[in-house]
Amino acid sequence: MKSKIHITKNELRIDRTYPKSYKSFSIFTVLFFLAFFISSFSLNVQAAESSALLNEARSIIKENYVTPVSDSVLNVSSIADMVKGLNDPYSQYFSQKEGKDFINSIDNKMYGIGIYMEMVEEGVKVTEVIEGSPAENIGILKGDIVVSADGQSLAGLDSTKAASYIKGEEGTSVTLKVKRGDSFLNFSVRRRAINIPTVTAKMLNGNTAYIDITSFGEDTGELFTQKLEELRMKNPDNYIIDLRNNGGGYMLTAMDIAGNFIGENPAITIEDRDGQKTRYLAADKGSTIDKPIIFLINQYTASASEILSAAVKDYKKAIFVGTTTYGKGVAQQMFPLSDGSILKLTVENFYSPMGNTIQKVGVSPDFEVKEENNVDSLAVAELFSGKSRNNVDKRGFVKVNVGGSDYEIDLNLAKDENHWAAFKYIISKASKDSVYIGTENSWVKAPADYFDNTYKFLYGKYKSLDTLKDVPENKMFTITLNKSVNVDTIKDNAGIEIINAETGERAAFEVKAVDDKKISLTPKENLTKGQTYYIKIKDTIKPFTVKN
Template identity: 30%
Template sequence: MKKIKSLLLLMLTMTLIFSQVPVVSAAEPIDEVRDLIEHYYVEEVPPSILSKPSIKEIADELDPYSVYMTKKEADRFTNMINQQLTGIGVVLEEHVQGVKIIQSIPNGPADQAGLRAGDIITYVNGKSLSGESVQTAASYISGEADTSVSINFLQQETGLTLTKMIIRKKISLQNVETEWLGGNIGYIRLNSFSMDAAEQLQKAIKTMGSAKGFIFDLRNNGGGYVSAAQEVSGLFPNVELAFQLRERNQEPEVSVALKQDIQFLKPVHTLVNKNSASAAEMVSASIKEQNGAVLYGQKTYGKGSMQSLFILNDDSMLKLTTAKFYSPKGNEINHIGITPNVVTEIGEELAAAHKDHLMKLYSNYKEMPALSEVPTTKDFTITMNINMNWDTAKTENIQLIHLGGGEKEFTLQKLDDRKIKVIPKEPLLSKGKYMLIIHPNWKSKNNQTMKLGNYMEIGVK
């Protein structure tokens, strides 16, 4: 049996983490598997299970995350972890009816065919996926580039069962994505806890060095390497401990956060949802308990178990649950998940986190009455209580910020000595949420400067 140097932590399809394991030699893979389970499985396994005649039958009696893979399946699995895929571009988890999509890669073949997160793939080329592992399902869905595959799926939004013929493509995923949000807030998304996740995140933080705050997005992140979770926890200055591991018949072991050279030195709001799992939950638990960041979203998946990868004599692979992990303080995660500090409606996480950043930045400003159900073509009239010198009214003294997005461009139109109109250059987004911020830099006709800034929340029809 070949050595794999790291222990892995995964939510079904995703990621991995290795730790040194002894080499065990046996003539047949099934004997290796029995020996590995006896020595390393997180719980005692009765002889009645170990005596079953095939590896698959033995693995089927263990937990859902312990899976036997052929060499071909194992190769696809490790490529998936490293964000190198040939297929239709979906991240999956097991479901009683087949496999559930937790992420449809933007502009990938599945996304272009209309498959979305929450949809359930039930058949591939006419073969039912009910009761199949994610790894097995992925082996059916994957294939050579430019070949086609027939996908039957249950559409979450409509409840309809649809069939699509999709052309497989080579997909190289961008693991860290960045964007500037209105108000100089840096948005950073991590898709997988790959081995170089912390390195990539440090580059992103450095690039956004002028940010007044950060939003760190772990939504739909299914996990990754345990070492990566330790390193990512070390991006938060307040976080000293990463997680707690409990192996069979061993005392709990608390692992420290591995401090990084570049850290989040401005306030961080972290986004999670029901598909944030495994290593993503490790980091979420540690930063919540140690005030490293404020969590926004919905309760996480609740996968608190860790898997080790063992390559067998014939180059097939056993993914075996070898430990359970808990928060640094020992709070259970498995089947429970992590409840955010700020619970939001699905899809509202980013806007809520962005809004709170802005409100903290301008906490000394006066809040004006909010506007709701405004038309997408709405203009905004600002009325002052004294006559103004509108020559000092520059556009840079006003911000119209799309919450969860960027700043809207606008023009200013003087109406009279006390009124000025803000006219967006493009229509507002339907159902969008905005914040209009007026900075105290204008002057009156008698040369008095505004004493206080103002802001207003806006909701669009």
């Protein structure tokens, strides 16, 4: 270990590297020493053990909890009441099995059949089947509805209760009655361990490296390094790191990953129960990511996720898109008891490397995208990741300044229905003086009327016909052309789109010939009431009028 610098008692201590024996990082070491209750003891011995167990828990809480604990809390008659008296949502008392389940959840490890689900009226709807899982191997499909498990109806249950009938110990089996369409099928599925990677990665739009971290588990640092190296080989222009809905995990893992962004610099400030503060360094990775980075965060980004986020933000190594994180700035340690049960106790506070508070404050975004706006923050980040390939010709791009940085938005990407709403949202939040349209030779300030009609950014060269107003939901549109056209030549509706102005969703429709110069467009489903729609027709089709 490299040398440490310790200042005075009341000042900040700076450690030159993080010690792997440090207690908040020792969860796996502690778990190796779990003891098992011996059920063959007599009742009198069990009673004595129970008293000893209470004293054991009392001593651990008194000596390790982050703040002094009063005698009125310590002297209650059960461990559960003792923990409850701490009035701390993060301190818990686990049975041996509950503790094991908790650790498994951090590592994205579960025991069951391998499905994602949502509750519907008839039972459990399978929303996704995990690749290579028992459910996939036995033939269960996405969209199936599990109506019962071992004869227990799942209709009307909440998701936790329903899942308890499907999950179970490794090696056991469950019989499922499944509705598929109008048929009912029976499956016997043998449960086993399901390991879902905590890190997944892919390239987006040919130029953006996307890494999603769902939890900070034991092997997450190794997985992140592996995925990062794979993506680096593809020479991305930028990176998106997704921490949305990541509830945390191991502090050491977050500090390990932080080294990829901030190098071997302080990554966290720890304050122990005596008020003494220490800063610990991130892992030395040899190099850091040297391309633009966007972090995605939301209100469910918590704990270890906030350690990584706060460190990256302190050093201004990325911009943050989404909503303010959860605000959990306290760390817990697992303490095994002699009967195999476990105390999870808050033992210290933590802050950003520069000392910024996280507890009940969180990490705020540079560009806020609230979920209630029905805008996907990933879509926003993808648009911010655009890059024109020509130093002079900027056609097909819009430049927007956010937080003092310029972003070039690819309009071809902005036009698709997955990014349309995100583009509208960016434009609505941007200062009109900071938005520019790309031209053949440079950037020009966007005209004021573009901000009232966002489609002008996307289809600036299209001629706008009279607006269609008060259109019924089942409207059939008639288009009159200025020359004869063979409807068969408009294959797969090429060149024509009916677009929801708010969402960018394309409405499916049928094209029919009315006469040699007229065609009709009939949406296959009713349009959304109260929404504005655009009918886009390529100039190669030469429209003349659209009849309302």
